[in-house]
Amino acid sequence: MRQAVAGLDTPYPIGSLLPAVFQEDPLAMRWTAALDEVIAPAISTLDCLAAYLDPRLAPADFVRWLAGWLGTVLDENWPLHRQRAAVAHSVRLYRLRGTAEGLRALIELxxxxxxxxxxxxxxxxxxxPDSALPGEPTARLTVRVTVPKGEPVDVAALEELIVAEKPAHVPHGLEVVER
Structure with a gap:
């Protein structure tokens, strides 16, 4: 249940919309003022809906909800700026999914x-006709990630991400290098 927010006034007080006879009644005005206090957060949210739908501006808990809308899985250990970036780029990453460019962009993110x-x-x-085929007969992939010195990288989580995003039949290797 939504709670009232102290000091948050509604821009649309219900009492001012009542007929004059009710506006003169103190009980009716106190009752509508109580309703105003309860619904003020909902009105404020609706007035700021565009900001709630923008992952760069949305409150932290709403960023995770937006991620759920888009089917993006966020790691709770990521800093908030990285979670916001993941949600903001999720549509572009879905479009690139299954490509080398998409894998690179996701790992960089x-x-x-x-x-x-x-x-x-x-x-x-x-x-x-009968010209030589490019590449080698056995598929393989090496992922080399260069991170700033001291930047923590969860190698196990990165391995899981690569396994989930690369073609299943392609073996891979992972190298994490600090610069």
């Missing part, structure tokens, strides 16, 4: 570092 992906595949075209 999670770690705050620079990411280098080394893969052995490739794309090539040729006008000559």
């Amino acid at each position: 999670v770690t705050g570092g620079e990411v280098e992906l080394v893969e052995n595949g490739g794309v090539h075209w040729s006008t000559a």
Whole structure:
């Protein structure tokens, strides 16, 4: 149940909307003032709805709720600025999901570092039939993350993230380097 917020007045007092006969009644005015106090937070929220839907401005608990709306999983251990960035970029990251660019962007967002992906595949075209295929016959991926010195990185969580985002048949290696 929503609680009244001390000092928060409503811009739309109910008592002023009543007919004059009720505005002269002290009981009716006290009763509507009590209602004003209770619904003032809801009115304030609705008046500021655009800010609540912007992950850069929303209250911390609402950022996690926005993440749920978008299907984004946030790590509770991340600092608030990183959680806000994850929600703000989630639509772009969904669009890039399954690509090397998407994996790189996601890892950069999670770690705050620079990411280098080394893969052995490739794309090539040729006008000559039976030309050599690019890359190597066995797939593999190396993820190298360079983070600022002293910046903590949860390697186990990063491993889980890479496993969830890369193609299942591609083995990977992870290197975390401090600069």
